Amino acid sequence: MNTQYKTYNFIFFFILTTVILSCETESAYEDVPPTIANIAVSNPAFSTLEEAAITGGVAVTLSNPNPNDSSGDYTVFAPTNDAFARLGLDENTLGVLQKDFLTNTLLYHVSNGNLAGNTISEGDMSISALGVTRRFVNRDNELFINGSKILATDVDAINGTVHVIDKVMIATGGNVVESALALNDAAVFVNPELSFLVEAVVYTGLVDALSNPDANFTVFAPTDQAFIDLGTALGLTFTEPANIRQLSQELVTAVLLNHVFADVSADKFTSELSAGSFETLGEDTITLGMYTNGLLSVSGSGNMSPANMVIPDVQTTNGIVHVIDQVLLPNM
Structure with missing residues (x-):
């Protein structure tokens, strides 16, 4: 009986020790942070x-x-x-x-x-x-x-x-123009989004100005659909980027400059923008709405309704680009 009792004690002790060690090992494993x-x-x-x-x-x-x-x-x-x-x-x-x-x-x-x-x-x-x-x-x-x-x-x-x-x-690794070209050449999205904007920049001869490495631009960049909608509003059919050349070079230049803050020494993320009117590189102002849920609406003097930010805060090597869904029109 005594030998049997000792055997039972040994088996119980072995099982108990195994359970405790197992629990300690599992607990220690659970305490290790994940990658x-x-x-x-x-x-x-x-x-x-x-x-x-x-x-x-x-x-x-x-x-x-x-x-x-x-x-x-x-x-x-x-x-x-x-x-x-x-x-x-x-x-x-x-x-x-x-x-x-x-x-x-x-x-x-x-x-x-x-x-x-x-x-x-x-x-x-x-x-x-x-x-x-x-x-x-x-x-x-x-x-x-x-x-x-x-x-x-x-x-x-x-x-x-x-x-x-x-x-x-989002950071593109290129300047404002190179970033628009990357979108145009499907280097970012499979379907290009800024083809009309690139064509307009080339048409107006603003490539060098917007490629200035010493600037810190804040740019609002209209999507392709925004330009297509503009064409419709003007009674024109924009089916491809080259159609933007139906408008005078002077007019397209005035419109493009209305998308860039006049202060080119301080690029602005949405977290640094506030509601109000801001001078542009053109001869007009654009107005930002209230900061809501990390975004701001933006409108030109000639717009009936404000544009929305589609892709905000794109960092380039010479500024910040906010992609918007409407062309910002100056007073014309």
């Missing part, structure tokens, strides 16, 4: 970002330590599904973007090292993995990176930190 890529995979609010990371070829990178920083960390500003939806994108429609552009856009949201939320201040700069510098803005006691509001900070990952933002950040 940055795992955060996107595990949170349904980042399903579009997850698909973008896979399609853009950066998912594996963000699953591992950063080889380009001694800390092994990345800092990622992560757009939510709602942020992608602002551009009409979700995990099923990312195919409208060229892969190279998608990859570069994702890298624009990444930086080396671990940037804690409590170390970010108004006016600070941060260099992205793309090599383009982003800036932090404080608006109404809320912090923005470029034109994107930081919704949450310091989501810990084993290979860095994630900060959540409400808009996708």
Whole structure:
């Protein structure tokens, strides 16, 4: 009996020890932070970002330590599904973007090292993995990176930190004209969006002026549909960009200059814009509406209704471009 009792005691002790060690091991595993890529995979609010990371070829990178920083960390500003939806994108429609552009856009949201939320201040700069510098803005006691509001900070990952933002950040790597050409040549979207604008810039001889590397333009860029609608309003049929040449060069020049702020020393993200009237490089003004949900309406003196921002806060090497859905007309 005594031997049997000792045997039962040993078996019970063995089972108990195994369970305790198993629980401790499981608990320790659960306490280990996920990788940055795992955060996107595990949170349904980042399903579009997850698909973008896979399609853009950066998912594996963000699953591992950063080889380009001694800390092994990345800092990622992560757009939510709602942020992608602002551009009409979700995990099923990312195919409208060229892969190279998608990859570069994702890298624009990444930086080396671990940037804690409590170390970010108004006016600070941060260099992205793309090599383009982003800036932090404080608006109404809320912090923005470029034109994107930081919704949450310091989501810990084993290979860095994630900060959540409400808009996708875009940088083209080219100047204002080169950026429009990239859109025109389907280097960004599979279907070009600014073909008429490019034609108008070439027609009016403004290429060199808008390529000035020493300027910091704030430009409002009408989509193709905006120019097509303008043609209709004028009783013309714009079926291709060259149709813009039905209008006089003088008129098209006046219209284009009405889309650029007169102060070319300070480019402005939406987070830095306020309602009011602003002088343009032309001889008129444009008016911005109230700042609402990260956007502002914009209208020219000759518009019956304001234009909406379609793609705000596109960073170029010599300014910020806000793509809009209507041509801004001066008083004519």
